[in-house]
Amino acid sequence: MRRPLLLLTLFLTVVVYGVVHFSDDEGTASAREVARKASERLESQRPRTAEEVGYSASLFDGVEVMRMTGTSTHDGDGVHVIVRTTGYRHEGLLYTERYVVQRCFRVRVSPKAEWGAEPRKVDCPDGPALTFRPPPEPPRLPYDELRRKLPRVPKGGRADEAGVRRVVAALDMDPKIRTEVRADGDRVGVLLLVPGNGFDPQDCLLARVAPGDTSVWVPSRMQRMPGEVGCTVGNALDPAPPPH
Secondary structure, eight states: OHHHHHHHHHHHHHHHHHHHHHHHHHHHHHHHHHHHHHHHHHOOSSOOBHHHHHHHHHTSTTEEEEEEEOSBTTSTTOEEEEEEEEEEEEEOSSSOEEEEEEEEEEEEESTTSOTTOOOEEEOOOSSOOOOOOOOOOOOOOOHHHHHHHSOOBOTTOOOOHHHHHHHHHHSOOOTTSEEEEEEETTEEEEEEEEOOOSSSOOEEEEEEEEBTEEEEEOOOTGGGSTTSSTTSHHHHHSOOOOOO
């Protein structure tokens, strides 16, 4: 009788140990998957400071930023982030229960980083997660004010470049907004541009004062990409057709 009881005890020990061991692996794998997705979402060719990277990472569900090294994504080895992520493991033979687990991983954010690389598990640093201030809001482009104050020219008339310049100069705008006014025949084009980062769509506002037609508009996202013609005063005078 003692031998079957011993075998049963040994069997249950192996099974229970296997379940716990498997559950721990399951929890780590689950937390690593959260870190991997965060790493992919942080990848970008756009240069960013460590503060910008940390703020973006802190917005992801189930991700906390614990430590950071590096100054910007395009300097040296890039930005290294230790993130604490949340995963789940299951335990139990007859009645399975789900437990929350937290693991820490190192993520490298750099244009030189290998795409899809598996985040490396590390010990979680002591102390609370880091907090970050949101980036400043971009300057507001005065769409309504410009549309309301630009002159209307009757058909057969001629737009006054000096008058349009006075209207633009009188707008209460952030000094970061660049302005350009150009006359072409009886028309005047206006560009209000927020300088971009060379990677994302630019923020700009176009206007055209022409006989019988004063218009203010924002070009399409595709036209506002760097290198496209959308955010130019030439596009205000002669609008490019919308992309198909």
